Amino acid sequence: MQEGTTSTLESGDLRSFALTLRPRADAELLALTGELAARRRELDGRLAAVAAELARRSAPDAGHAGIAQRSGDRTAARLVERTTGVTADEARRLITLGARITDQVDPVGSAVAAGTVSLATADAIVSELDRCAAAVPAETRHEAAAALVALASGLRSAEVRREAREVRDQLDAEGVPDREERLHQQRCLSLTPLPTGMTRITGLLDPESAALVTDAFDQALSPRRGGPRFVDPAAQTRADRILDDAGTTEQLMVDTLVHIVNLAATADPGELFGQTSPAVRVHVTAGDLARHAEGEGSGAAVLEGQAEAVSPATAERLSCSGAIPILFDATGTRALNLGREQRLFSPRQRIALAARDGGCLIPGCDRPPAWCEAHHIHEYSLGGRTDVGAGVLLCRFHHRWLHLHRHRIVRGGDGFALRHAHTGTATPLPSKQRIRVGDRLRT
Ligand SMILES: [Zn+2]
Ligand SMILES: [Zn+2]
Structure with missing residues (x-):
């Protein structure tokens, strides 16, 4: 490391530090980023260790004598949130990861202690693997965690989370329907009238609902929200009209929602609507689907565009009401069909x-x-x-x-x-x- 870098890093004056960055070469700036990130991992690890100790001293058996309660905070997480200014999520993360640092056999705790992974990456690995069913032995989890830690360097934490999710679904294929059901139970939508006269919509969609709803909006607002490029002149005219519309995409989302509600509200209840949006693609291995049909086995399927796996039962149901099943071979790498022509009810x-x-x-x-x-x-x-x-x-x-x-x-x-x-x-x-x-x- 260069002499100058050290002295600037140690310098207490942040503003002059910021100004010394201007003339630096790109390579130097990148090296500095890496160095600061390493220091930050070290410091975050220490903060996590302290947060975990605060939590230990605030344990419920300590009652009102606990440090959090004595400080006027209901929980240790609230205490950490207040004293550090981090979000509630971050406070929880500091405490749970901090508690793992002292566990010598825990690969994630060891990686945090060694400063090789950031807390965000450690959290991605831990929170996904922790959602394995209890039936998955601890050693298996540890091996998976160690492999993910090794893989993590150079990856963004969102990528590590995706890998961790995939590993988890392999370790615990039996748990896929349970996890799917848990997410399904968390679905919600609420309308809150605001003093301004507007009404706020908030809610959560489970992966299956999200796949359908997202696709409906994508189709209605294509090419504003992804979607295909058109060769057919009529479709092109429609696409141009959507592109030229003075409204923002967010405004057009509202118009689309209202339009869909209008259509549904005026529909004849005695008439069967169209089917599940046919553009939803569900990826599943032929073996998983066949085993499910025979009443045995487990497995996972993925809805295009959704991160969380769904069960073969869901894949089967969606393809029977109109989604396009894309069947893969046993390795999950080779598609056996490419979304065969749809044969929906006319x-x-x-x-x-x-x-x-x-x-x-x-x-x-x-x-x-x-x-x-x-x-x-x-x-x-x-x-x-x-x-x-x-x-x-x-x-x-x-x-x-x-x-x-x-x-x-x-x-x-x-x-x-x-x-x-x-x-x-x-x-x-x-x-x-x-x-x-x-x-x-x-x-
Ligand atoms: Zn019914
Ligand atoms: Zn069915």
């Missing part, structure tokens, strides 16, 4: 399905056709044919439920029946069409 077939089933076929469910998806009784993803006789209406909830629990719908008598995956019993599924129910009551 508008005429949808009218026939709506008229025949009258809504979700599951007993006790009152969702009308407009709220339903068309389920293929011979799974579309496994080569089922798209004719009306192979489709039944299920609401989104019951469609999820059916695939998740591997129940099957089979032909029975002159209609359909639900074959329970665990008991094997078959429950008849009479049509919800009122006219037909009336007929039955009369006989």
